[in-house]
Amino acid sequence: MLLKDKVIVIIGGAGLLGREFVSAVVNNGGVAIIADLKEVSFQEFDINHKQVKFVKTDFTRLEQIENLINIVSKEYGRIDCLVNSAYPRNQNYGRDFLEVTFEDFCENACLHLGGYFLSCQCFIKFFINQGYGNIVNIASIYGVVAPRFDLYTGTTMTMPIEYAVIKSGIIHMTKYLAKYLKGKNIRVNCISPGGILDKQPEKFLKRYRDYCLNKGMLSKSDINGTLVFLLSDMSEFINGQNIIVDDGFTL
DSSP states (O other): OTTTTTTEETTTTHHHHHHHHHHHHHHTTTTEEEESSSOOOOGSSSSSSGEEEEEETTTSHHHHHHHHHHHHHHSSSOOOOOEHHHHHHHHTTTTGGOOHHHHHHHHHHHHHHHHHHHHHHHHHHHHHEEEEEEEEEEEOOOTTTTOOOOTTTTTSSSOOHHHHHHHHHHHHHHHHHHHHTHHHHHHHEEEEEBBBSOOHHHHHHHHHHHSSSSEEEEEEEEGHHHHHHHHSSGGGOOOOOOOESSOOOOT
């Protein structure tokens, strides 16, 4: 029970990774607050439903984040940790670099990186008043290394410029905030996962596996151990770090 009784807000908790994070938190004794625009039924989770709460939240809107903090802190008396795992994007997201408009680039950067900034800012204000706090941001290996475009040849997939810029920004924002909060008893760390299995074509999966050391693409649950570690007191003196979980893809 590494997270026993910890109250942990998971922004994007209804998403691909977010759902796994919710289960990991509850299965390790914590209380998981799902903050997302997409409403979920707790019956979808094979966990103790008494340890889960849903608060509908658009993390790009200040008043909604403040409402989230107010609801959770009043009900539980505290908030121990924030996990930023949302992945917002507009309908034009994912185009080839030469087809991305300036407006779409700015909108997607504002939604995703801007949302992480806003949620971190709001929760940090709360954590300062509380006297402690812990933030884990979810970035990506493509915030660490340049894309390997050969992986996408012959598929409909690509690596959007917005994604690479946003994720590298999240990593550096994490370091900035950790340093900014020196002496405040608030930790800020980051996880950069490798590719996550999600019905990609076999051609892509084989190429991706060739860059890795053992498994290749990761299962959704493969990030859970690192997340639980960073949320727990076992990582008390890990701060401002970006932990890569990618089966060696970036080597």
